Amino acid sequence: MTGKSVIFLEPAGSRANVFDYAMKLPLLGSLYLGTILHNAGHKVSIINENILGRRVSPFELKADCLCISSLTVNANRAREMALKVREVYPGTRIIAGGIHPSLVPEDFAEFADHIVTGEAEGVILGLIEGRIREKTVHGSKVADLDELPLINYSLIRGYRRMNIIPVMSSRGCPFDCSFCAVTRVFGRKFRAQSVERTIAELKNALKYFDTNRVFFYDDNFTASKRRTRELTAAIIREKLKIYWTAQTRVDIADDEEMLAGMYEAGCGGVYIGFESISDASLSALSKSQTVSDIERAIEVIHKYRMTIHGMFMLGEDNDTPESIASTLDFTVNHEIDTVQFMVMTPLPGTRLYEKMDSENRLLHKNWDYYDGMHVVFRPLSMSPAELQEASVNCYRKFYSAERVLLDSLHAGFYILRDALLWDFRNVFRYNSYTHIVRMAAQLVISRHTRQSGDYYSYLSGLLPEE
Numbered sequence: 001m002t003g004k005s006v007i008f009l010e011p012a013g014s015r016a017n018v019f020d021y022a023m024k025l026p027l028l029g030s031l032y033l034g035t036i037l038h039n040a041g042h043k044v045s046i047i048n049e050n051i052l053g054r055r056v057s058p059f060e061l062k063a064d065c066l067c068i069s070s071l072t073v074n075a076n077r078a079r080e081m082a083l084k085v086r087e088v089y090p091g092t093r094i095i096a097g098g099i100h101p102s103l104v105p106e107d108f109a110e111f112a113d114h115i116v117t118g119e120a121e122g123v124i125l126g127l128i129e130g131r132i133r134e135k136t137v138h139g140s141k142v143a144d145l146d147e148l149p150l151i152n153y154s155l156i157r158g159y160r161r162m163n164i165i166p167v168m169s170s171r172g173c174p175f176d177c178s179f180c181a182v183t184r185v186f187g188r189k190f191r192a193q194s195v196e197r198t199i200a201e202l203k204n205a206l207k208y209f210d211t212n213r214v215f216f217y218d219d220n221f222t223a224s225k226r227r228t229r230e231l232t233a234a235i236i237r238e239k240l241k242i243y244w245t246a247q248t249r250v251d252i253a254d255d256e257e258m259l260a261g262m263y264e265a266g267c268g269g270v271y272i273g274f275e276s277i278s279d280a281s282l283s284a285l286s287k288s289q290t291v292s293d294i295e296r297a298i299e300v301i302h303k304y305r306m307t308i309h310g311m312f313m314l315g316e317d318n319d320t321p322e323s324i325a326s327t328l329d330f331t332v333n334h335e336i337d338t339v340q341f342m343v344m345t346p347l348p349g350t351r352l353y354e355k356m357d358s359e360n361r362l363l364h365k366n367w368d369y370y371d372g373m374h375v376v377f378r379p380l381s382m383s384p385a386e387l388q389e390a391s392v393n394c395y396r397k398f399y400s401a402e403r404v405l406l407d408s409l410h411a412g413f414y415i416l417r418d419a420l421l422w423d424f425r426n427v428f429r430y431n432s433y434t435h436i437v438r439m440a441a442q443l444v445i446s447r448h449t450r451q452s453g454d455y456y457s458y459l460s461g462l463l464p465e466e
């Protein structure tokens with residue numbers, strides 16, 4: 001059999017989606033699948049429109065097979081590109097996979113030859129080489145992540161534009177938050193690579209890039225505290241000079257020895273879904289955490305000199321304009337380093353979506369706007385337009401020019417102090433990167449409001465529900 005030409009496409013979202021240009025990061029699915037195919041002798045190229053920095057034309061997608069990886073937010077663009085490729089290259093086999101096709105396969109039925117739900121490492125070769133012919137194929141969860149090949153990052157066109165290295169050392173999350181799509185696709189069983197394999201994964205990734213900044217994509221990096229302690233000990237032992245961040249949960253504060261190890265191993269900051277400062281909302285979202293857990297986590301993480309990117313979700317049924325204002329105050333008073341004030345988004349396939357859909361509260365099903373930056377449902381205690389405005393105001397105030405300036409002075413003081421003490425580890429917490437993020441946030445939010453003008457008008461024009 002001769003090798004097939006295969007293009008993976010990770011489409012940009014709609015023009016209203018600010019994540020497009022803000023973050024040049026790929027999903028790892030195309031990379032794992034592409035590497036499997038490449039190692040089997042196929043000619044693979046991965047086009048990520050965000051990393052490439054432009055929208056590609058269908059004429060650039062000439063291949064035996066076009067593999068489209070889609071999230072909800074770029075499902076419309078995925079469809080648009082697939083239909084165009086059908087027109088210009090009718091012989092191309094189109095395969096759709098990823099989170100959105102896994103949860104709403106019917107969205108792809110019209111234009112895809114195959115739709116893969118779930119994890120596709122076990123079926124991708126069979127599909128490309130023609131042994132699997134069914135239209136809808138279910139990929140089983142990879143039982144042993146150590147068996148996957150080491151990623152070939154150079155398959156991504158323009159991969160050198162990435163200035164953060166993505167690595168994922170586990171899949172799945174034992175929790176069951178009502179708004180989360182992760183457990184729907186990757187399951188609630190936490191599956192982790194062995195420590196040796198993650199070290200190999202890191203060494204492999206570092207070969208491709210000039211940077212040493214690593215972002216662990218794991219949904220719950222510290223789900224196993226023992227593994228985290230072993231992994232950080234190995235990073236130190238192997239003298240991997242990496243500066244890394246990871247997604248975790250408030251229970252990270254339960255194990256200070258682990259936190260100390262993370263810091264020693266180069267962890268500069270963590271991303272945490274705090275979601276809300278109301279216990280009623282946290283409980284409604286099945287978040288399995290309380291406000292006092294959040295407060296304790298902030299205190300303990302800062303004690304270990306790591307930054308916190310706090311992710312909040314506005315608009316849960318217990319939220320009011322006042323509680324949203326208190327959320328902003330909370331983030332400022334607790335000195336959270338950077339934040340996200342997402343509007344609650346019922347993503348298809350989640351319990352939250354089923355609830356909103358059954359209560360007839362979804363405003364529309366135009367996935368372009370299911371990005372956490374646009375209100376797509378009717379909140380209970382305010383209008384959709386009020387919620388939209390409240391979210392933007394929180395961003396504006398948190399990232400106001402005065403606060404950014406004050407923070408810079410604050411940082412300057414700490415850097416000076418650390419220089420005098422000859423202790424430069426802390427520079428991560430107050431380094432320029434956090435400041436760049438804070439300054440960039442103003443630009444991102446301005447772009448969002450500029451590009452979403454029509455959507456804001458649409459929200460303002462909605463009549464209150466009778």
Ligand code: B12
Nearest residue numbers: 025026027028029067069071072097098116119120181372
């Ligand atoms: C890293 C990450 C990001 C990065 C990079 C995102 C990007 N390039 O799109 C950043 C930080 C920028 C980001 C931003 C956002 N993200 Co994000 N992110 C992730 C995260 C944590 C890891 C992604 C990953 O690599 N997974 C691991 C790989 C192995 O999985 P995979 O790529 O899905 O691939 C497997 C299968 O899906 C399938 N597959 C995938 N593609 C294909 C293609 C074919 C042809 C086939 C056959 C199979 C197949 O096989 C693969 C191997 O098993 C996921 C959570 C998660 N666990 O996936 C959330 C996640 C993808 N993000 C999510 C969301 C909502 C967002 C945002 C809208 C922001 C927000 N509100 O949180 C933005 C939108 C980004 C955009 N593209 O515009 C949701 C998506 C839900 C949905 N229904 O679409 C997720 C699932 C998180 C969640 N809690 O629900 N994100």
Ligand code: SF4
Nearest residue numbers: 173175176177180219
């Ligand atoms: S803890 Fe995070 S990854 Fe786990 S179910 Fe909740 S939101 Fe999803």
